[in-house]
Amino acid sequence: MENETKTGSNFFKSEPISVWILSGLLIIAFIADILFLPIYALLFVSIIFCVIFVVLFMVLSKSAKLQRDTIIERNESKSVLSGIGDAVIVYDTDFNVIFFNSTAERLFKIKSNDILGHKLTPNDIQKENWQILIQTVFSSLAPRVINHSREGEYPQVVDISFQDPEIEFRVTTILVKDENQKNISFIKIIHDRTAQILALRSSTEFITIASHQLRGPLTEINWALDTLKNATELNDTNKTIATGAAEAGKNLLRRIDEFLSVAKIDEGRFGYNFVDTDLLEYLGTILNEILPQARSAGIKIYFDRPTEDIPHVMIDPKQLSIALVNILENAIRYNIQNGEVIVKVDKVEDSPFLAISIRDTGIGIPEESLGKLFTKFFRSDNAVRSQTEGSGLGLYIAKGIIESHGGKIKAESELNRGTIITFTLPTDPKFIPKSEIPQEYL
Known part of the structure; x- marks a missing residue:
């Protein structure tokens, strides 16, 4: 309460001097009226002066309250921004710094006293210890920037990478407007992701190196097992053993190839060659190739072709086939005996996209598992019980490939009734x- 009183009194002290001059003039005029006006006129003027003083007092009181509330709100905002674990910089539309929290001080190794009130410019990059800060504020100066937002839309989210030293920032810029929608300031929130990114890179590099080291010897082992299972010198029992070993070797090789695919997708070097493609013809070819596998499992596959013309799409036929086969194999593997898989293509209404759906009549996915379906190594409990083998990478790879084609993927499912991807x-x-x-x- 004491703070609020001080705030109010400070306002009156800082109120423009013209208000107090006007008040003084009104008092002088009132005294003059008392001395020189007749009594009936004095009564009328007194009423007018009372009204003026009441209105003036109300205006000053309201202004004082607004000023007090503004100061309180500003202090609360500063407390919130100071308590954020990320670095926070606030500057006005002229790039004058008006807030620099303690995390920003530690991250950029700059004291708030040295930067508050300073107008940031690209030339500040020449200052000692200011290079990373200036490249963060003026991201066009940074060595590597990945923008996650459309130009002119806020909040703006960008990833900024530095090489020497190796630093990874995710920067969110928020535009602040006043009640008249006029731009007044920008808030930059800088999240330091360096440790997280370096750990991810290390794990990806390990998977890549290990997979390459294993793939060569395993290819030779598979070749030897294929040769051995076809040898006429082996009896039926030994041929069965060799055939089983060869099949296990091929499955292991497929797992290694999946690990390599995941590493390439994670690193952004999977490699795409987009060509103009008739999607219906392309899907028909993929379904014909997977049909023997479906028949072997007792599953019927249907292609629900659209009645209207479907525009061509730009795709990488080889890479997209990996995604399609992964989805279709899941639909076959986790289906019921004599089940069905239905593939359908539709235009997305009022949007330049086509929607491809793959619906099965299988075991379904528990609702609590749907959110994890496209993550690495995830397999739902009922999927593990149904098929013990599986890496949990197929749908993660499919998601990466489809997103690189500019698409999105989702899943709907009902337990024991089936799934639609x-x-x-x-x-x-x-x-x-x-x-x-x-x-x-x-």
Whole structure:
């Protein structure tokens, strides 16, 4: 309460001098009226002066309250921004710094006293210890920037990478407007992701190196097992053993290839070659190739072709087939005996996209597992009980490939009734990313 009283009194002290001059003039005029006006006129003037003083007092009181509330709100905002674990910088539209929290001080090794009130410019990059700060504020100066927002839309989110020293920031810029929608300031929140990114890179590098080291010897072992199972000198028992070993070797090789694919997707170097493609013809080819596997499992596959014309799409036929086969194999593997898989293509209403859905009549996915379905190594409990083998990487790889085509993927499911995997592909090439983005920046 004491603070509020001080705030109010400070306002009156800082009120423009013209208000107090006007008040003094009114008092002098009132005294003059008392001395020189007749009594009936004095009564009328007294009423007018009372009204003026009441209005003036109300205006001053309201102004004082607004000023007090503004100061309190500003102090609360500063307390919130100071308590954020990330670095926070606030500057006005002229780039004058008006807030620099303690985390920012530690991150950029600059004291708030040295920067508050300073107008930031690109030339400040020449100052000692200011280079990283200036490249963060003026991201066009940074060595590597990945933008996650459309130009002109706020909040703006960018990832900024530095090489020497190795630093990874995710920077969110918020535009602050006043009640008249006039731009007044910007808030930059800088999240230091360096430790997280370096750990992810280390694990990816380990997977890549280990997979390459294993793939060569395993290829030779598989070749020897294929030769051995076809040898005429072996009896039926030994041939069965050799055939089983060869099949296990091929499964292991597929797992290693999946690890390599995941590493390439994570690093943004999977490699795509987009070509104009008739999607219906392309899907028909993929379904014909997987049909023997479906028949062997007792599953029927249907292609629900659209009645309307479907525009061509730009895809990488080889890479997209990996995603499609992963989804279709899951639909076959986790289906019921004599089950069905239905593939359908539709135009997305009022959008330059096609939606491809793959619906099965299988075991379904528990609701609590749907959110994890497209993450690395995830397999739901009922999937593990149904099929003990599986890496949990197929749908993660499919998601990475589809997103690199400019599409999105989602899953709907009902336990013991089946699952629908739907993904989109753009009919307008401008929605295809110009380059691959490493998963660490998504």
